[in-house]
Amino acid sequence: MVDILQVARREIKMGFRNPWAYSFLALFCAFSLGLLLINAQNEIQGYTAVKGSMLSLILYLLPLMTLFLGSFSLTSEKEEGSWQLLSTYPIGTLSFILGKYVGLAVVLLTVVAFGYGLMGMISGFLGMAYDSTTYFLFLFFSAGLVLLFLTIALFIGSLSRNRWQALTVSVAVWFFTVIGWPTFLIAFLGLMPYLWIKPLLVVFTILNPAELVRLFVVIKLGGGSVLGPEYYQWVEWINGSKGSLLFMGVCLVWMLSSILFVYWIWERGRSRG
Amino acid sequence: MKKWSLVLMMMMGLLILAACGPKKFEPLAINEKVDICAICNMQVKDDAFATQLTTKDGKNYKFDDIGCMNEWKNKNGTKNIGKDYVRDYNDKEWVEFSKASFVYDETLRTPMAYGVISFKDTASAEAFVKEQGVGSVLSASDLSKHEWKQNTDMMQMDMNGGEGHMDEHKSEEMEGMTSDKEMDM
Amino acid sequence: MVIRKSFLYPGIFRVLILMLFSLLLIITTYSGSAYANTTSEAIPLQPIIDAAQIGDSITLAPGTYLGPVYINKRLTISGEGRATLLNSSPDAEVAVMIQADGVKLQGLNIQQDNGGEAAAIRVEADQVTLKDLVIHTFGFGIMLREADSGVIVNNKIRWFIPKGATSRKRGNGIDLYNSHGSDIRENEISYLRDGIYLEKSRNTKVDHNRLFHLRYGVHCMYINGSSVTNNIGEYNITGAMVMGVSDVMVSGNSFRKQNQNVHSQGILLFDVRTSQIVNNVVEGNRVGIYMQQSSDNTLQNNMVLRNYIGIQFEGSEGNRFQKNAFIANVIEAEATDSKNNKMTRNFWDSFEGLDVSGDGVSDLPYAINPFYQQLVTENAAYQLFFQSPGMTFLSDLYTNDKEQWSTDSEPLMQLDSVHANVGQVSEGQGSVMVVGWLLLFFAVITILYMGVLRL
Numbered sequence: 001m002v003d004i005l006q007v008a009r010r011e012i013k014m015g016f017r018n019p020w021a022y023s024f025l026a027l028f029c030a031f032s033l034g035l036l037l038i039n040a041q042n043e044i045q046g047y048t049a050v051k052g053s054m055l056s057l058i059l060y061l062l063p064l065m066t067l068f069l070g071s072f073s074l075t076s077e078k079e080e081g082s083w084q085l086l087s088t089y090p091i092g093t094l095s096f097i098l099g100k101y102v103g104l105a106v107v108l109l110t111v112v113a114f115g116y117g118l119m120g121m122i123s124g125f126l127g128m129a130y131d132s133t134t135y136f137l138f139l140f141f142s143a144g145l146v147l148l149f150l151t152i153a154l155f156i157g158s159l160s161r162n163r164w165q166a167l168t169v170s171v172a173v174w175f176f177t178v179i180g181w182p183t184f185l186i187a188f189l190g191l192m193p194y195l196w197i198k199p200l201l202v203v204f205t206i207l208n209p210a211e212l213v214r215l216f217v218v219i220k221l222g223g224g225s226v227l228g229p230e231y232y233q234w235v236e237w238i239n240g241s242k243g244s245l246l247f248m249g250v251c252l253v254w255m256l257s258s259i260l261f262v263y264w265i266w267e268r269g270r271s272r273g
Numbered sequence: 274m275k276k277w278s279l280v281l282m283m284m285m286g287l288l289i290l291a292a293c294g295p296k297k298f299e300p301l302a303i304n305e306k307v308d309i310c311a312i313c314n315m316q317v318k319d320d321a322f323a324t325q326l327t328t329k330d331g332k333n334y335k336f337d338d339i340g341c342m343n344e345w346k347n348k349n350g351t352k353n354i355g356k357d358y359v360r361d362y363n364d365k366e367w368v369e370f371s372k373a374s375f376v377y378d379e380t381l382r383t384p385m386a387y388g389v390i391s392f393k394d395t396a397s398a399e400a401f402v403k404e405q406g407v408g409s410v411l412s413a414s415d416l417s418k419h420e421w422k423q424n425t426d427m428m429q430m431d432m433n434g435g436e437g438h439m440d441e442h443k444s445e446e447m448e449g450m451t452s453d454k455e456m457d458m
Numbered sequence: 459m460v461i462r463k464s465f466l467y468p469g470i471f472r473v474l475i476l477m478l479f480s481l482l483l484i485i486t487t488y489s490g491s492a493y494a495n496t497t498s499e500a501i502p503l504q505p506i507i508d509a510a511q512i513g514d515s516i517t518l519a520p521g522t523y524l525g526p527v528y529i530n531k532r533l534t535i536s537g538e539g540r541a542t543l544l545n546s547s548p549d550a551e552v553a554v555m556i557q558a559d560g561v562k563l564q565g566l567n568i569q570q571d572n573g574g575e576a577a578a579i580r581v582e583a584d585q586v587t588l589k590d591l592v593i594h595t596f597g598f599g600i601m602l603r604e605a606d607s608g609v610i611v612n613n614k615i616r617w618f619i620p621k622g623a624t625s626r627k628r629g630n631g632i633d634l635y636n637s638h639g640s641d642i643r644e645n646e647i648s649y650l651r652d653g654i655y656l657e658k659s660r661n662t663k664v665d666h667n668r669l670f671h672l673r674y675g676v677h678c679m680y681i682n683g684s685s686v687t688n689n690i691g692e693y694n695i696t697g698a699m700v701m702g703v704s705d706v707m708v709s710g711n712s713f714r715k716q717n718q719n720v721h722s723q724g725i726l727l728f729d730v731r732t733s734q735i736v737n738n739v740v741e742g743n744r745v746g747i748y749m750q751q752s753s754d755n756t757l758q759n760n761m762v763l764r765n766y767i768g769i770q771f772e773g774s775e776g777n778r779f780q781k782n783a784f785i786a787n788v789i790e791a792e793a794t795d796s797k798n799n800k801m802t803r804n805f806w807d808s809f810e811g812l813d814v815s816g817d818g819v820s821d822l823p824y825a826i827n828p829f830y831q832q833l834v835t836e837n838a839a840y841q842l843f844f845q846s847p848g849m850t851f852l853s854d855l856y857t858n859d860k861e862q863w864s865t866d867s868e869p870l871m872q873l874d875s876v877h878a879n880v881g882q883v884s885e886g887q888g889s890v891m892v893v894g895w896l897l898l899f900f901a902v903i904t905i906l907y908m909g910v911l912r913l
Contacts, residue, residue: 009908016909046717046742048764049786049808056847106904114901120894135890139897181848183855186833186840194330198839203284205842214846222717225744226766226788228834228841229307229720309721313701313728314750316673316721332837385702386658386680425658425680425702 003095004102011073011103020072024065025111031061032115036123039134047223054138055217059178059210062112062142063149067170070104070153075166093267097259101150108146116142134221141217144251148209151258158265177210198230209254216247298327298356300367303335312341313385321365321390322383326357339375340387340421359391362401366393371413374398378408379424386423389416503527503543507535518566525568526550530557537566539590545578546571546620552580564589570596571620577601577629578615581608581637594618598629599650602637602659610642617649630655631672634662642667652677653694656684664689674699675713678706686711695719696726697740704731709738716743717766723748724765730755740765746787749774756780762787766844770831771796771864779866780804783873788845792831793864805870813871824866829856 015021035054077083086096116139152173160166176184185204189197205211216238218224224235237243303319310317311334317323324342325335330353336342339359346354357370374395381388392398395410402408411419503523510516515534518541525545529535537543543566545553553570554563561583568591570578577598579588584606591613593599599615602608615631631647632654634640639661646668647653653669655677656662662684668691669675675691677699678684685707691697697713700706713724724740727733730752739761740746746765747757750772760782762768768787773795783805784790790806803819811820830853833840843849 012904012908016905021909046764047766047788049788052788052845056845056850059847106908110901110904113897114905117894117896117898117901120890121898122894124888124891124894132889135893139893179848179851182840182843182846183848183852186852194332194837197837201839201842211842211846215842218844223766223788223844225717225720225722226841226844227720228838230839231842232307232720307720314721314726314748315699315701316695423680423702 001095003091004099007091007096007099008103008106011100012106015069015073015103015107018069020069021107021111024069025114028061028065028111028115029118031057032119033122035138036119039123047218047221047226051134051221055141055214058138058142058145059214062145063178063210064170064174065111066108066146066149067153067156067174068167069108070150071157071160071166071170072163073100073104074154074157075160075163079162087270093270094263097154097263097266101154101259104150104153105147108150109143112139112142112146137217137220141213144213144216145209148213148251148254151255151262152209154262155258155265158262158269177208181208181211206250206254212250212254220244298331300325300356300358301327301333301335308335310335310337310341310385312336312344313338315384318384319365321360321362324357324359324370324391325367326370327355328353329355331355338383338385338387339389339391340383340385340423342370343387343416343421361393361397362390363392363397368393373413375411375413375416376401376408377411377419378405379422380407386425387421388424389419389421500524500544507533525553526555527553528555528557529561532558532560534562534564535566536562536564539565539567539592541565542567542569544569544571548572551576553577554579556581556586557583559583560585562587562589563591565591567592567594569594569618571623573597573623573626573629575629577633581605584608587611588613595629595650596620596623596626598633599631599647600633601630602632602634602640604635605637606639608637608640610640610645612644613646615645615647615650627651628673630677631669634659638662641665646670647672652699653691656681660684663687669694669697676700678703681706685709691716693718695721696723697743698725699728700726700730700733701728703729704733706730706733707736709734709736712739712741713743714739714741719744726750727752727755734758735760739763745770748772749777753777757782761785762790767792771799771826772831775799781870784808785873789830791826791864792828793826794828794831794835796864797862799864801864801866802868803870804866805873806866807873809869811869811871818871819868820871822869824869825860825863826865827853827856828863829853 035057038050038054120135153170156166156169156173160169185201189200192200205215215227218226219235219238224239227235237246303317303323305316305319308317309315315337317335317337322338323335324339325333326342326345327333334345336345342357358367359370359373360366361368368391374392375389376392376398377389379388381390383390392401398410402410500522501524503525504527506516507527507529510533512531515536518535518537520538520540523541523543525543526547527543543553545568551572553568556563556579563579564587568578570576570593573596575597578593578595578600580601580603582603582605585608586605587609588600589609589611593613593615595615595617596619600610600613610632617628619625628649628651630652631650632642632645634656636658638659640659640663642654642662642664644666648670650672652674653672653676654664654667656664657679659681660683662681664676664684664686665688667689669689670692672694675694675697676686676689678686678701680702682703683705684703686698686700687707688710689698691711691713692715694716697716698708698711700708708725711725716722716724722743723745724743725735725738725747727735727747727749728751731754733755735747735755736758737760741761741763743765745767746762747760747769749770752774753776756778758778758780762782762784764786766788768784768790770791771793775796775798777799779799779801781803785807790808806824809820809824811824812822813819814821830849
């Protein structure tokens with residue numbers, strides 16, 4: 001436990017001395033002010049065009065930012081040789097991975113908090129309408145995206161040899177999960193028999209954090225009916241009292257299993273190295 | 274990567290099992306919350322007028338009136354249909370379309386006014402006609418020659434008002450045949 | 459249990475229904491106890507009617523009266539709002555049966571405890587006036603059968619569950635069958651199946667009614683020459699369901715917040731011909747206007763606001779579609795198999811037009827991309843991709859037979875009317891600001907402590 005905190009502390013310090021973090025901070029602030037302006041167009045509660053485009057914008061930026069910062073942090077450990085150094089210390093691989101995760105999560109969430117804080121504050125100053133449910137839902141949505149994509153970032157960082165490889169893979173993963181997702185799925189599922197399509201689609205959706213979190217927010221904004229008759233039971237669960245808990249449970253399982261997998265990769269590397 | 278492919282293989286295996294299991298085009302239960310007629314968009318009530326068909330791909334369509342199912346067949350052809358079902362007017366049991374008997378009369382009230390109702394056998398269809406005093410019994414093959422006219426104007430009803438009332442009363446109760454009986458008879 | 463199946467929807471709807479039920483329970487228990495005191499003095503109404511002469515006006519003294527009653531001569535019965543007619547006898551299907559032309563019923567409260575097919579009022583005669591009635595029914599509200607030229611004005615019709623009854627399926631509020639030329643105005647109908655159900659009833663006027671929490675607000679089947687005007691509908695599955703008609707006028711209606719059911723929509727037009735759909739407002743619905751297999755209609759000056767899908771065309775041809783405004787819809791329009799529609803001068807707020815000639819009309823056309831609708835028609839499972847960023851990307855890539863798409867050849871650059879800015883909500887702003895401050899504070903502290911200060 002102490003090890004985890006140590007690693008996390010070191011990670012946070014490194015994170016906030018990293019110019020990348022600040023450039024993303026600036027970008028995210030500019031972006032959140034943009035959201036604020038979009039939202040200022042006579043907006044009400046619920047799922048509307050404005051919310052839809054806000055969701056899309058967040059989906060473009062946050063996963064990319066998370067993937068970069070997360071994967072670079074791991075590859076730099078390899079590139080700068082600090083992992084080789086750390087391996088000689090009596091520190092568990094799991095503690096190292098968890099510490100990394102926690103540290104990076106704190107850095108990224110701080111960036112997100114800064115952006116949203118700025119947005120909330122300025123909207124307050126300017127007296128713009130900003131529905132609180134929406135605000136909290138989007139905050140939650142962004143945090144969820146960051147936490148889930150961070151595990152993918154750790155993956156990429158673990159498997160890449162250097163920063164450039166991590167960059168390439170990050171962009172590829174981002175494109176695949178956010179932009180190309182429906183294209184690939186529709187192409188692939190088109191080959192499947194009709195009855196398989198829905199179950200496969202559901203499985204793949206759970207595997208893609210971007211879609212998972214987006215759908216949760218759409219449903220929570222009250223737009224569940226737009227998903228059609230195939231999913232009305234899901235929508236009912238998520239809108240029900242235990243829906244959010246259920247969703248957090250799924251996210252937790254997601255994070256834990258991928259962290260364990262990353263741990264396995266590093267442990268293998270350690271025993272061989 | 275091995276682990277992932279293993280997991281994927283297992284999932285695929287499960288899916289194949291799940292998908293290959295029920296290939297018999299069983300009739301599905303009507304869910305009034307989400308089922309609408311594939312033709313006219315009206316809610317499909319869980320009543321004797323509901324019909325459904327499953328294509329050979331396993332895609333299921335539900336209809337609120339036999340006439341709407343007929344409309345679907347006109348549009349899409351019957352080649353690709355795995356099984357099509359209608360319901361018995363008296364006990365709402367699903368009956369294969371080809372094995373069912375039908376009664377048509379323009380004064381019968383059905384959700385889309387096609388005036389055709391279905392029975393599991395000729396005997397109960399004939400009993401219905403006898404009891405109501407109107408209607409003609411048709412078989413599934415007779416229906417292919419049926420003109421499927423929607424009765425959208427009931428002016429002539431005024432003339433045979435008495436019987437009209439009976440039918441109307443009967444079919445207005447689109448939800449529960451049991452309650453219908455206890456009050457109607 | 460039965461109700462659960464037919465009418466409960468998730469979320470707000472459920473809560474509202476629960477609230478209503480509890481309210482009704484309170485009302486019924488309250489009134490139940492009131493009746494208990496007066497049951498001994500509850501006056502059977504039938505003898506009073508039997509004693510009256512044709513053409514008489516009866517004013518009922520305040521109090522409770524017992525149904526059922528059969529009115530078979532021309533009478534005017536008025537309760538001045540304080541007379542209540544109770545029908546709890548399980549043998550009697552109908553609380554008030556009207557079989558004589560020209561009967562007038564007004565200012566009466568009617569409670570129908572029987573469910574299923576039972577109606578509070580059943581009319582089988584012409585020129586009947588029903589006015590200022592308050593109806594609580596477990597089954598249907600007002601039923602007209604072969605009853606022409608009825609006048610149904612300013613009634614309140616609600617569904618309720620009598621004490622001790624297990625809930626059953628709801629009936630319709632006002633149900634017309636083969637009854638022509640009626641005038642249905644200013645009624646308020648809620649929590650039933652269909653608010654106003656018209657079948658084979660031509661030349662009916664449905665005007666200024668308020669319809670809440672129903673399956674379909676107004677449900678029209680085969681009612682040529684009727685009009686549905688100035689009605690308000692909220693929280694129904696579908697506001698106006700117009701099917702199998704021609705020459706119908708649907709105008710000035712406002713249908714909002716119909717988005718809970720997976721098939722919710724503001725106005726549905728199926729098999730509608732040569733009709734006018736003008737000046738309606740559809741706001742916050744799942745689908746604003748859904749038009750299928752309808753031809754030669756005019757859709758004009760409708761406001762389509764904040765729907766998930768603004769308008770959907772399917773197999774609709776030869777319609778005039780002009781001067782409608784589309785604002786803040788998640789997807790503005792979908793169209794498949796809809797050719798030869800005259801689509802001009804609509805305002806599409808997401809469309810970036812280009813007006814070179816300066817006539818207020820874009821020189822670039824606005825084409826409706828049918829990709830998503832084609833995809834989900836093939837397999838409804840793909841609705842999961844609704845407005846996913848990747849889906850918008852893919853739709854933009856899709857340009858097959860672009861010349862076949864439904865296209866607005868001269869979209870408006872600006873909306874002349876300004877009534878789009880309705881429904882501003884700015885609650886909970888304080889908390890957003892406080893949380894904003896807190897978040898910013900924590901973020902800055904963390905950055906300073908962990909990053910900048912080298913402790």
